[in-house]
Every structure is written in structure tokens, then in C-alpha cells.
Amino acid sequence: MHDVFEIAFRELVSEHLLKDLLSNYFQLDIASIVSEHDYWSDAWDGLPRIGISIAIADDGLKTNVSGYSFQPIADPVLGDLAKEAAKVFQSEAVIGDFGKHGIEAIGRFLSYLPDGSIWESVDSSDGPIDDVMPIRRIE
Numbered sequence: 001m002h003d004v005f006e007i008a009f010r011e012l013v014s015e016h017l018l019k020d021l022l023s024n025y026f027q028l029d030i031a032s033i034v035s036e037h038d039y040w041s042d043a044w045d046g047l048p049r050i051g052i053s054i055a056i057a058d059d060g061l062k063t064n065v066s067g068y069s070f071q072p073i074a075d076p077v078l079g080d081l082a083k084e085a086a087k088v089f090q091s092e093a094v095i096g097d098f099g100k101h102g103i104e105a106i107g108r109f110l111s112y113l114p115d116g117s118i119w120e121s122v123d124s125s126d127g128p129i130d131d132v133m134p135i136r137r138i139e
Contacts, residue, residue, distance in 0.1 A: 006065065025081055052068075
């Protein structure tokens, strides 16, 4: 089973640093953190791996990561990863609000800040989601 996840950062994060974090967090060899293209390669079939695709923006959420995991990632695990990443990268880390479902989940996010706080956030973009605005501290 493959699992898809997304995480975005307020600051620019290099691919190398991102791979290092994912490798340590999921206890995988750094060679197992591959591109999205390589993730789907037959050479990796059945092997533990995480595939990532990174998009960079000039403003708002500057580093946007789409990932694929060889095993399911539970919502709280993704939240813990975002919390760890915010601290390591000294950047706001944003994921979808996994506490919301259906229509109420659209445009709702969780922002993890380097100080350890977690905020409920909403889409503050005109068009495709490229930025969020924290509205309420939840932890």
C-alpha cells in the first residue's frame, strides 16, 4: 500500500536537508529517500522507500513537498514529522488538518511553528493554495 503526504515550509529547505530529515525520522538509509519518479521504478518494488517531489515558490510557503511512502503514515505521525521539521528547519511547517473531514477540511491546515506551538490555519491564497494564515493556537 502506498501512502501520499504533503508538507510545506515557510522557508526554503534544500533537498539534501529534507532527505536527511526523512531518513532520520523514518529510520531509512538516505539512499531510500528518492525522487517521485524513482519511487515508482521497478528497481524499488517491494523495498522500503519514500519518494519526494519538491516545488519552490518565491512567496508564501516557499518549499512544497509531495511525498509517497511504501507504508501508510498515520495522521499523528505526519503531525509529529511536521513538528520535528519545524524545529530542525526553523520554519513554519504546514500539513492538512487531519482532524477535519469532508467539506469542512477544504482550506484547513495545521501550522507547526519552531517554538513547538501548533495553530489551526486557513488558506489565504487567491487561487491555488500557496499560503496559509494561522487563526487559532491549538497547542
